[in-house]
Amino acid sequence: MSTTSVNGSRSKRRVLLRRALPVCVAAGVASIVVFGSGSSPDAAARTAVPAADEAPGYAVEDFNYPQADQIFAEKGIRLKRGDGHIVLADCKSGTNQLEVWSYESVEAICFNVSGKSGWLTLEIPSVFGIRGNDFNTQVDMTTEGEEKSFDVEKNLWTAVGQTADEEGRDFALLEIRTSK
Template sequence: MAAGAVAWLTAVSGALGYGTPSQTRAASPVAEEVPGYAVEDFNYPGADRILAEQNILLKRGDGHITLVDCSSGTGFIEVLARRQSSKVCFKVVGNSGWLTMEIPAVYSMKGNDYTTQVDMTVGAEEQSYELDKNTWTAVGESADEQGREHVLVEIRSTK
């Protein structure tokens, strides 16, 4: 019986990689490469294509404010800009959201059901506007005494 126990112990230890170097097996990795970590950089997906097709530079956001086709529904934040052939629309989802961008020559925006603040620049100056809910608000050059061209640079919305 003792001989059987020794034989069993030798077999098990060899299978587990114990024993003399001639008895050990080479360890092989379970996976060749470990997948990388997913790190959110908040860059807007497809921004290069949107810039080329629509002349709208979308930079960064939290994913809760997205560019949409204005004809795809209602309840959007709407933007009128002299350099755009048609209005530009953004959909807001969740309790809050933010998006940075560059849309030049903005003069009017329509809010939705959210409380929305927009930041615009004119030269080195930054100006903020609170959008009226579900109605058009004069912003940028239409709200500026000098009629200067403003660039829309950020939208922030909360429920």
């Protein structure tokens, strides 16, 4: 083959490409405009949207006793605040619970104690005795505007309130504190 025929066929291809290329590009652009980008007309409506407009809030512990109003209505015990290491429980023997006895309750009021230390503010009227557990326990009580603290013996009954008061006054239990 001669060099002129090779050069001639190359120049024909170039001319053909120069004419065809703009036509192909125009056809591609036109198809995108007419048919969209390959998605259905309601694709914008199905676009993923975040489930919430803002990040979830932070959990902040306020130390208020959960369901305190319900417990007060059912048992007459006002549980106020605590760190979660002293919690009201059903009384069970052999479970290392604190047992609180009140003249206003026909049965013991029991608390499970966990962790290295704990505290609970509450209001139980007419408390006269507390059975300790394996924890060092102190209780604060009040009568007629006067506050008294009592140390509860480990795993023994301790007279508190009226039974420990020389005048025999009625005491309400206000706070329990425990430590190991």
